[in-house]
Amino acid sequence: MSSADFSTEKPRPSPFQPRLDERNIHDAWSSWNGYKLAEYYYEAEYEYFCIRNTCGTYDICPMQKYFISGPDAEKMLNRMVTRDVTKMRNNRVSYVLWCTDEGRLIDDGTIFRLADDSFMLTCGSPSTAWLKKSTLGFANVTIDDRSDELAALALQGPTSCAVLKRMGLKGIEQAKPFTIHHFDFLGDSLMVSRTGFTGDLGYELWIKAELALELWDAVYEAGADCGIHPFGEQATNMARLEAGFIMPGYEFNEALKTVHFEHDQTPFELNLDWMVDFKKPHFNGRAALLEESRRGPRYTLTRLDIEGNKPAEGSFIYDSRDCSRDIGYVTSGMWSPVVKANIALAMIETPHLNGELWAEINYEKELRHYSKVARCSVKDEPFWAPQHARETPARDY
Numbered sequence: 001m002s003s004a005d006f007s008t009e010k011p012r013p014s015p016f017q018p019r020l021d022e023r024n025i026h027d028a029w030s031s032w033n034g035y036k037l038a039e040y041y042y043e044a045e046y047e048y049f050c051i052r053n054t055c056g057t058y059d060i061c062p063m064q065k066y067f068i069s070g071p072d073a074e075k076m077l078n079r080m081v082t083r084d085v086t087k088m089r090n091n092r093v094s095y096v097l098w099c100t101d102e103g104r105l106i107d108d109g110t111i112f113r114l115a116d117d118s119f120m121l122t123c124g125s126p127s128t129a130w131l132k133k134s135t136l137g138f139a140n141v142t143i144d145d146r147s148d149e150l151a152a153l154a155l156q157g158p159t160s161c162a163v164l165k166r167m168g169l170k171g172i173e174q175a176k177p178f179t180i181h182h183f184d185f186l187g188d189s190l191m192v193s194r195t196g197f198t199g200d201l202g203y204e205l206w207i208k209a210e211l212a213l214e215l216w217d218a219v220y221e222a223g224a225d226c227g228i229h230p231f232g233e234q235a236t237n238m239a240r241l242e243a244g245f246i247m248p249g250y251e252f253n254e255a256l257k258t259v260h261f262e263h264d265q266t267p268f269e270l271n272l273d274w275m276v277d278f279k280k281p282h283f284n285g286r287a288a289l290l291e292e293s294r295r296g297p298r299y300t301l302t303r304l305d306i307e308g309n310k311p312a313e314g315s316f317i318y319d320s321r322d323c324s325r326d327i328g329y330v331t332s333g334m335w336s337p338v339v340k341a342n343i344a345l346a347m348i349e350t351p352h353l354n355g356e357l358w359a360e361i362n363y364e365k366e367l368r369h370y371s372k373v374a375r376c377s378v379k380d381e382p383f384w385a386p387q388h389a390r391e392t393p394a395r396d397y
Contacts, residue, residue, distance in 0.1 A: 011036040014061045015151040015212030019220075023230050030233065033126065033147075035062035038232035045337070047231035048238045051198050052338050054227025055157030057219065058197075058236055060204065061212075064109075065147045066121045066131060072138035073117050080134040081111070082267060082289070084280040088113045091180040093193050096121075097267055097275050098130070103288030104255035104264040106130060108246070110195065112180060124248055130256070134284075151212035155219065156202035156239075159226040161394035164192070164203060166222035173393040175203075186214055194394075197236065199243025199382065201389045226397075241332045242339060242384035244303055246270055251301060251331045251345060268297040269347070299328065299347045303379040306342040306359055309335050310372060315359045317346050321373055323360050327352040330359065336383060342374075343383045353378065 011031040014020060020038060028039040038059070040047060050056040068077060078085040081096040088094055090113050097108050109123030121131075131143050155163060164172045169183050175194045183190045188211060196202030207215050220228060240247060248254055255264040266289065267276050276289055306312050317328035328348035336343045348357070357376035362369065388395050 014059050015209040016059055016061065016153065016216050018213065019216045020059060020230065028232065032062040032233075033064065033124075037062060038230070040232040040234050041230045044232065044234035044238070047229060047235035048337070050227060050229040051157045051200060051231060051235060051239050053158065054229070055155060055160040055163060055223060056229050056231040056235070057216075058154040058156065058231055060152040060154050061150075061209075063147070063152060064121075064123045064126055064145070065150050065152070066123075066127070067118070067144040067146055068121060068131070068141065069118045069144070070141040071117055072141040073119055076135055076138045076141045077111065077119060077121070078280060079283050080131075082276045082283060082285070084277045085111065085113075085119075086280070090115055093178045093180060093195050095275070097272065099267070099285035099289070100255050101285055101288065102255075103266050103285040103292060104258075105252055105266060105270065106255050107248070112193065114180070125254060149209055151207055151209045151215070153205045153212075153215065153219065154196055154198075154202060155205060156196045156198040156200055156231075157227075158201055158388060158395065159223070159228075159397045160202050162396050163219060163223040163226050163228060165396060166226075167218055172203075173396060175394070176392045177390060185218075186211060190215070197243075197245060198239035199245070199384050199389060200239070200386065201394055237332070238334060238336075241334055241343065241345065242336050242382075244345070244382040246272075246301070246345075247332070251347075262298075265299075265301075265347075266292055266297060268292050269299045269301060271301045297350055300350045300353060301331070302328075302346050302348045302353065303381075303383065304330075304344045304346050304357070304359075304376045305379050306333070306344055306361075306376050307374045308361075308372065309342055310361045310363045310374070311335055311342065312344045312346075312359045312361045312374070315344075315361050317348055317376065318358045318360065318373075319352050319355055321356075321358050321375075323358065323373060327357075339383050341383070343379075344376075346376075 023041045081098045112120040180193045191206040193204045195204050252265040258264040311333045312330045313333035315330045316326040319327050330344045330346045333344035362371050
């Protein structure tokens with residue numbers, strides 16, 4: 001066996017790593033963009049219930065954070081993404097998508113409009129090369145990758161506003177969804193956005209990496225009586241599925257990484273047609289997406305309520321109980337503790353959406369394998385969308 005040194009491939013520590021290590025009692029780690037990422041700290045379901053009943057923190061330092069500035073910044077971003085960036089006001093956040101010329105999804109992310117000519121783009125995978133290509137034709141725009149310079153912590157759950165108030169963030173309860181606010185923190189600037197990936201009340205905190213531990217300690221001191229607890233990737237995946245949010249590797253493959261033809265997706269297939277604005281000037285993938293909007297997508301991502309309590313993750317979807325013809329597949333599935341239902345997201349051939357839908361579910365019980373066929377019902381609304389997640393002022397539990 002080779003004695004090659006692979007130490008350079010070892011995941012890097014997060015700016016919060018000393019505190020994360022203290023809490024991750026099982027050493028349950030994976031990696032994200034070269035950083036250590038917790039799968040869970042104590043137990044995934046416990047952490048999930050913290051999100052839904054109290055509050056929890058999720059380390060989002062591994063997210064890519066690009067600062068895009070200059071007189072041409074707005075025009076460049078407006079050509080790259082499918083939404084109309086010119087409609088964004090300062091100190092607002094928008095969820096965005098960007099596609100290839102064939103209309104296939106490269107990635108999704110969020111744009112923070114910090115000023116008239118200053119933006120921050122966050123996304124799950126490195127996009128440096130694509131951003132540089134997107135500046136072609138725009139002389140007055142600068143791309144600055146600050147992914148390693150900026151620490152970020154998601155604080156999510158019903159008591160999250162109470163924690164920030166106890167930290168002394170005056171007026172934070174008046175922050176509306178998708179707004180940005182700035183506060184003094186140890187003589188520096190703490191940026192807080194009312195955003196998140198759980199479908200619950202929540203915020204994301206952004207600060208210089210060298211102040212990460214001080215921020216963590218302040219949050220956890222303020223949250224001591226609010227049930228605060230860190231949560232990992234497994235709890236995040238549960239919460240985002242209940243909210244109906246898509247995730248790379250589950251609902252979509254990033255087009256620039258996909259090998260097989262049409263194993264990537266389009267915004268229309270992902271049921272995100274509301275994210276495509278044909279009224280604005282040219283943008284990447286416009287012609288292909290316009291054609292798809294006319295003919296309709298081959299598949300449509302669909303929310304399903306599935307009878308029984310056996311999660312349908314990995315199941316095929318059929319158009320009849322005898323399972324003779326498959327018409328789709330489940331991308332994510334779980335038994336939802338808060339909804340008390342067997343829920344799933346599934347890619348279904350669009351012409352079959354109004355017909356019968358059945359899932360063939362394979363599961364294991366005490367080392368024996370079983371199979372059952374379950375009826376599926378289409379859900380038009382998110383599985384979990386509590387009123388307190390949208391209210392302003394935010395509730396102080």
